[in-house]
Amino acid sequence: MPDAAVKVYPVPGLPARASQRAAYAAALVVLAAGGMGLTGWIVGSDSLKSISPGGVTMKANSAVGLVLVGTSLLLQLGGVGRVVVWTAKAAAAVAALLGGLTLVEHLTGVSFGIDQWLFTELPGAPGTTAPGRMGPPASICFLLGGLALALLDAPERRQRLLAQLFALVVCCIGVVPIIGYLYGMDRLYAVPKYTGTALPTAVALFALGLGLVCGRPNVGVMRILCSPDPGGLMARRFLLPALLLPFLSAWIRTYGESRGWFDAEIGRAGSVLFLSLCSMLLILIGARLVSALERKRKAAEQQREELNARTNQILDNINDGFFAIDGAGRLTHVNRQAEELWGRGRADLIGQALPEDSLGPPALDLGAHAEALRDRKPRHYEVFAEPLGRWFDVSLYPEETGGLACFFRDITHRKSVEAALVQAKDEAERANRAKSDFLATLSHELRTPLAPVMLTLPYVETHPELPAELRSHVESIRRNVELEIRLISDLLDLTRVERGKLQLEKTEVDLHGVLHSVVEICREAESVPITLELAATRHYVHGDPARLHQVFWNLLTNAQKFTDRSGRIMVLTRQAEGHAISVSVTDTGVGLTPELRSRLFVAFEQGESKSARQKGGLGLGLAICRKILEMHAGTITAWSEGTGRGATFTVVLPTSPRVATPPAEDGAEPPPASEGLRVLLVEDHQPTLEAMARVLRALGHQVTAVSTAGEARVAAGRDDCNFLISDLGLPDGSGLDIMMDLRERFEGHAIALSGYGMEADVLAAKNAGFTEHLTKPARIALLRTTIDRLCSERPGARRREGSEVA
Numbered sequence: 001m002p003d004a005a006v007k008v009y010p011v012p013g014l015p016a017r018a019s020q021r022a023a024y025a026a027a028l029v030v031l032a033a034g035g036m037g038l039t040g041w042i043v044g045s046d047s048l049k050s051i052s053p054g055g056v057t058m059k060a061n062s063a064v065g066l067v068l069v070g071t072s073l074l075l076q077l078g079g080v081g082r083v084v085v086w087t088a089k090a091a092a093a094v095a096a097l098l099g100g101l102t103l104v105e106h107l108t109g110v111s112f113g114i115d116q117w118l119f120t121e122l123p124g125a126p127g128t129t130a131p132g133r134m135g136p137p138a139s140i141c142f143l144l145g146g147l148a149l150a151l152l153d154a155p156e157r158r159q160r161l162l163a164q165l166f167a168l169v170v171c172c173i174g175v176v177p178i179i180g181y182l183y184g185m186d187r188l189y190a191v192p193k194y195t196g197t198a199l200p201t202a203v204a205l206f207a208l209g210l211g212l213v214c215g216r217p218n219v220g221v222m223r224i225l226c227s228p229d230p231g232g233l234m235a236r237r238f239l240l241p242a243l244l245l246p247f248l249s250a251w252i253r254t255y256g257e258s259r260g261w262f263d264a265e266i267g268r269a270g271s272v273l274f275l276s277l278c279s280m281l282l283i284l285i286g287a288r289l290v291s292a293l294e295r296k297r298k299a300a301e302q303q304r305e306e307l308n309a310r311t312n313q314i315l316d317n318i319n320d321g322f323f324a325i326d327g328a329g330r331l332t333h334v335n336r337q338a339e340e341l342w343g344r345g346r347a348d349l350i351g352q353a354l355p356e357d358s359l360g361p362p363a364l365d366l367g368a369h370a371e372a373l374r375d376r377k378p379r380h381y382e383v384f385a386e387p388l389g390r391w392f393d394v395s396l397y398p399e400e401t402g403g404l405a406c407f408f409r410d411i412t413h414r415k416s417v418e419a420a421l422v423q424a425k426d427e428a429e430r431a432n433r434a435k436s437d438f439l440a441t442l443s444h445e446l447r448t449p450l451a452p453v454m455l456t457l458p459y460v461e462t463h464p465e466l467p468a469e470l471r472s473h474v475e476s477i478r479r480n481v482e483l484e485i486r487l488i489s490d491l492l493d494l495t496r497v498e499r500g501k502l503q504l505e506k507t508e509v510d511l512h513g514v515l516h517s518v519v520e521i522c523r524e525a526e527s528v529p530i531t532l533e534l535a536a537t538r539h540y541v542h543g544d545p546a547r548l549h550q551v552f553w554n555l556l557t558n559a560q561k562f563t564d565r566s567g568r569i570m571v572l573t574r575q576a577e578g579h580a581i582s583v584s585v586t587d588t589g590v591g592l593t594p595e596l597r598s599r600l601f602v603a604f605e606q607g608e609s610k611s612a613r614q615k616g617g618l619g620l621g622l623a624i625c626r627k628i629l630e631m632h633a634g635t636i637t638a639w640s641e642g643t644g645r646g647a648t649f650t651v652v653l654p655t656s657p658r659v660a661t662p663p664a665e666d667g668a669e670p671p672p673a674s675e676g677l678r679v680l681l682v683e684d685h686q687p688t689l690e691a692m693a694r695v696l697r698a699l700g701h702q703v704t705a706v707s708t709a710g711e712a713r714v715a716a717g718r719d720d721c722n723f724l725i726s727d728l729g730l731p732d733g734s735g736l737d738i739m740m741d742l743r744e745r746f747e748g749h750a751i752a753l754s755g756y757g758m759e760a761d762v763l764a765a766k767n768a769g770f771t772e773h774l775t776k777p778a779r780i781a782l783l784r785t786t787i788d789r790l791c792s793e794r795p796g797a798r799r800r801e802g803s804e805v806a
Contacts, residue, residue, distance in 0.1 A: 015226035015236065019217040020077070026211030027074040033058075033204035034066025041119045050198050052181075056127035056190055058198040059134040060119045061098060065142045066204050068095040072149045073211050089150055096146025103139040105130075106193075127189070127196030135196030137177065141170045141205045148212050164220035167212030174206030179247070183254050230293045237289060238282055245278045320409045327373060327402040329353055338408075372396040373404050382411065391415040446484070448755045451777035452691035453481055458780055485777065503759065504544040504631055508656055511548070511581060512539045515571060518552045528563045528587070530556070536573040536581045538655040543632045551628055554621040555585045555649050563589035567646075581655050586648040592640035600638050601626040629653070677701040677791070678719065680746075682712045682726035682735060683753070688776070692725070692753075695780055699787075709733035716742055723787070728754040728765065736768040743769040749790055753778060 037058035040048025049057035068091045075088035101112050106129065115121075115132035123131050134142075148166035151159045177197040180188025189197050197205075217226040225235050252274070253267040262270065312335070315322045321337040334342075334349045342349070372379045379396040390412040397405045457478050460466060466474070512534045519532050541548075559569045567588035576582040592600065601622050622636075629636050634653040640646065679701045683689040686707070693705045701723075704715045709730045715721070724746040726735035739750055750772075752765035757775035765773040772786055 015228075015232065016217040019214045019222050019226055023077055023211045023215035024074070026207040026214065027070050027077060029207040030066050030070035030073065030204045030211065033200045033207075034063045034068075034070055037063030037198075037200060038067065049200075051200060056135075056196055056198045057125060058201045059115075059121070059128075059132055059138075061102065061115065061132070062134040062138050062142075062198070062201050064118070065095045065098050065134075065138070066201070066208075068092070068098075069142065069145050069149060069208055070204075072146075073208070073215065076149065076152055077211075077215055092146045092149035094146075095142050096150070099139045099142025099144075099146060102134055103136065103143060105133065106136050106139060127192050127198075129192045129196070134201075135192070136194060137173050137197045138201055138205065141173050141208070145170050145205075145208050145212070152212065152216065160216070160219050164213060164216075167209045168221070169209070171206055171209030171213070174202050174204075174209055177202035178206060182247070182251065230290065233293070234286060234289065238286060241278070241282060245275065249274045249278075320407045322405070322407050323349075324399070324405045325369070325373075325403055329369075329373070332403060368394075369396060369404060369406070372398055373402075445755065448685050448688065448776055450481055450485060451685070451755075452687040453477075454485075454777035455688070455691040455695050455780060457481070504547060506543050507545065509541050509543050509545045509548060510539060511541050511583065511653070512536070512573065514545060514548050515552060515573070515583070518549060518556055519571060521553065522556045522560060527565060528560050529568050531568065531570045533570065533572045536575050538575060538579065539573065539581055540656045541581065541632070541653045542656050543653070544628075547628045548632070551625045551651070552583070552585070554625050555651075558621065559585055559587040559589065559647075559649075563587045563646075576652050579655050579657075580652050583651045583653075584648055585651075586646065588646040591643045591645040592638060592647050593643060597638050597640065601636070677723045677787070678721045679703050679723045679725060680712060680715055680719070680721040681705045682709070682724075682730065682738060683707065684727060684730050695783070696725075699784055707731075709735075709738050712738050713741065716745065722746075722749060723791075724750040725753055726750070726770075728752055728756060728761070736764060739765075739768040739770055751783075751786060751790070 036048050038060070040046065040058070041060045041063065046057060047053070072088040072091040072095070075084050075091075098114070101114055105111055105115075111130065115130055119132065121128075121131040125131065127135065129135075144166040148163040148170070151163035151166075154160050154163065177189035177195065177199070180186060180190075180195070181199050181202070187195065189195050189199075189202065213220065213222055216222065224232060225239065226232060227235075249271045253271045256262050256270075257264060257267050312333075315333070315335040316337075318335070319337070321341055322333070322335040323331055323338045324333040326332050331349050331352055334346050339345060339349070368379045368381055371377075376398040378398065380394070382391060382393050384391050390410055391414075393409045393411045395407045397407075399405055457474065461471070461474050461478070515532065515534070519530050523530055556569065556571070563569060569588075570584075570586045572584045572586070574582050574584075626636050629651060632653055634651060636652075637650050639648045639650070679696055681689065681693055681696065681703050683692060683705070684707050689705050689707060693703045696703045704719050704721055706712050706715050707730075709732050712726070724739070724742065726738055728735040730738075735752060735754070739746070739752075747769065748771055750770045752768075752770040752773045753776060754761065754765075754773070755776045757773075762773045771790055774782065774786065
C-alpha cells in the first residue's frame with residue numbers, strides 16, 4: 001500500500017502537533033478573509049474589501065475562491081470519511097477551475113463572463129484590468145492551490161511532493177504584495193496587468209500556501225523541520241530568523257531613509273552591517289547548539305556503553321546461556337556460558353549466523369527461532385542435546401529492534417529428578433496394586449475355611465441332641481467367626497476407600513429407622529444398656545442404607561467394647577443448622593485422651609491403652625466410617641473430657657429437602673420359596689463343597705456337586721441342571737470360563753460364590769454372565785433369599801450389582 005494512503009505522521013511530538021495547529025490556523029485565516037470580502041460585496045462596504053482606503057479591492061471571485069480553498073483545506077486536515085474527502089476535493093477543483101479560467105482571460109483577452117456573475121463592479125477600479133476580474137497573482141494562486149489540495153494525499157510520493165512545490169509557489173506569490181504594502185512599493189501590488197492584489201487577498205493566499213505546507217508534517221519541507229534529529233532542531237531554530245531578518249533590515253533602511261535619519265549610502269552600509277552581525281550571531285548560536293547536541297550525544301553514547309557493559313557483566317554472571325540474533329539471524333551478543341558450550345569465542349561468533357550444531361544437532365529448534373522472529377511472539381521448548389547427553393530449557397523473546405533474545409538452561413538434573421519421581425510413582429502404584437492383590441488373596445484364603453463353618457453352625461446350634469452345656473461354646477464359636485469375617489471386610493473396605501473404588505447406591509433413607517435396626521442388633525448382645533432418643537424432625541437423608549447401617553453399627557459396637565456393663569450408652573438425634581441432622585453416640589466408658597482424639601480416625605490407630613489392646617480389632621472401623629460419611633457430605637467428630645470420663649461421637653448429615661416415601665417393595669411380600677431346583681454346584685474346597693451341598697439339599701434342591709471346571713462341563717452335559725452356583729478360582733480354570741461356556745443355559749439363574757470380593761471381581765462375574773455375586777462365607781438366609789428371588793424373576797433379568805459384606 002502506498003505510504004500516503006493513510007495519514008501517518010512518523011515524526012511525533014511537539015513539532016508535528018505545532019505544524020498541524022499552524023495549518024488549522026491558516027485555514028481559518030483563509031476562510032475569514034474570504035468571508036470578510038464576500039460580506040463587503042454583499043453590504044457594499046469598501047473597507048471590508050480593502051483595508052487601505054482607495055486601494056486595490058478584493059474581487060468577488062477572489063472571495064469565493066478563498067472560501068472554497070479554505071473549506072477544502074479545513075476538511076482535509078481533520079476530515080475522515082469518503083463524503084468529507086470528496087467534498088474537499090470538489091471545492092478545490094472549483095477553485096482551480098475559477099483561477100484557471102481567469103488566467104486564460106488575462107493571457108488571451110477573452111472574457112468568459114465570470115468576472116461579474118455575482119456582483120457588478122464599475123470600470124476604473126484600482127489595480128484592475130477589467131471590472132470584477134481578479135489579478136494574475138490571485139489567478140495563479142487559485143489554480144496552483146486547487147491542484148495542491150487535490151494532490152495533498154495522493155498515493156504516489158512524487159505527486160505529494162508536487163503538491164508541496166505548488167504550495168511553496170503560492171507562498172512566494174502571496175508574500176510579494178505583502179512586501180509591497182509593507183514597504184510602500186505599489187509596483188508590487190497595484191500594477192493591473194501584473195501585480196494587482198488586495199492586501200486581504202495577499203495575506204489569505206500566503207496563509208493558504210503555509211497551511212498546505214504545514215498540513216502534512218511527514219512530507220517535504222515540514223518533514224525536515226519536524227525531524228527529531230539535529231538537522232530538524234537546527235532548521236526549527238534558524239529558519240524563521242533567516243527569513244525575517246532580511247525583511248526587518250530592509251524595513252529599517254527604508255523607514256530611516258524616508259524619515260531622513262540617514263542617506264542611501266549609510267542605509268546600504270548599515271543594512272550590510274546589520275545582516276552581518278545577525279548572521280554571525282546565528283552562526284554562534286548554531287555552533288553552541290551543535291556543541292550541546294554533541295555533548296549530549298557523547299553522554300548518551302557513554303551511558304549506552306556503560307549500560308551494555310553492565311548488561312554484559314550480568315549476562316556473563318548468570319547461570320543460563322544467552323545469545324541474541326538480529327532480524328537476519330546473525331549473532332549480536334553471546335555470553336560466557338554460550339561461549340563455553342560452543343567452544344568458540346565472541347570474536348568468532350558475533351556477526352555470524354547461528355551455528356547449526358548449536359547445543360549439538362538436533363538440539364536448537366531453528367524453526368522455532370524463525371517463527372519467533374516472524375510472529376514476534378515468545379517461544380519456549382525443552383530439548384535434549386545428544387552429543388552432550390544433557391537436557392536444555394530454551395526460551396525465546398522477540399526484541400523491539402527486530403531481533404531475538406535466547407536463554408537456555410541446563411535442566412539435566414531436574415529431568416533426572418522428574419524421571420526418578422515418575423519411577424517412584426510407578427513403583428508406589430505397583431506396590432499399592434500388589435497390596436490390593438495381596439489383600440484380595442488374603443481375603444479369599446481367610447474366608448474359604450470359614451465358609452463351611454458358617455454353613456454348618458446353624459445346624460449344630462439347632463440340633464436337638466446338642467448338650468445344653470455345649471450351646472454356649474457353639475455360640476462363642478459363632479461370635480468369634482463373625483468377628484473374623486468383620487475384620488476381613490474392614491480390610492477390604494479400607495482398600496476400596498484408598499483406591500476410590502467404594503461405591504454407594506443412594507436412595508432416600510429414614511435415619512431413625514436405621515438407628516432402630518442397629519440398636520436392636522446391638523441389644524441382642526445383652527451387654528451395656530442402650531437408650532435411644534429420637535428428637536430430630538427431619539430425619540430422611542439421601543444415602544446408602546447399608547453403608548449408614550455399617551457406620552452406626554461400628555460406633556455402637558465400639559461404645560459397647562469400651563464401656564463396662566455397669567455403664568450406659570445413649571443415642572440421640574436432633575436437628576442441626578443448615579438442614580442437617582445430628583446423631584450423637586455417648587458412652588460412660590474409658591474415654592479419650594487429647595492425643596488419641598487427634599489420630600482417632602487414622603487407619604490402624606487403636607490408641608495406647610491396655611483396654612484398647614485387650615479388645616482386639618485392627619483400628620480400621622472409625623477410619624472407614626469417616627470416609628463413608630465424607631462420601632455422604634457428612635462429618636464425624638469425637639469428644640471426651642479425658643480418661644475414664646466417657647466419649648461422644650457426633651455424626652452430622654444433610655437431610656433431604658422432602659420426606660421420602662419408603663420404596664414399595666420394602667413392604668411387599670417376599671418372593672415364594674423355590675424348591676426342586678437341579679443345582680450344579682462347583683467348589684474346589686472340599687469341606688465347603690460338602691457343607692454347601694448339604695444346605696442346598698436341606699432347602700429341597702437336587703445337587704450335582706463337582707470340584708473342577710472340567711467336571712462341571714461334563715455334569716452340565718450329562719445332568720439336566722437348571723441353576724448354577726460356582727466358585728471362581730478352580731484348579732483347572734475359572735468359574736468365569738464355565739459361565740461364559742454355559743451362559744445360554746444358566747442365563748439369569750447363576751450365582752458366583754467366591755472369597756474374592758473386590759469391585760473388579762464382582763464386575764468380572766457380572767460381565768461373564770453371573771446374575772449375582774456372593775462373597776464367602778455366605779449366610780444360609782442370604783443364599784436362600786437370593787435363589788428364591790432369581791427364580792421369581794424373568795430369565796435374563798438383572799438386579800443391582802453388589803456383594804455381601806458379612
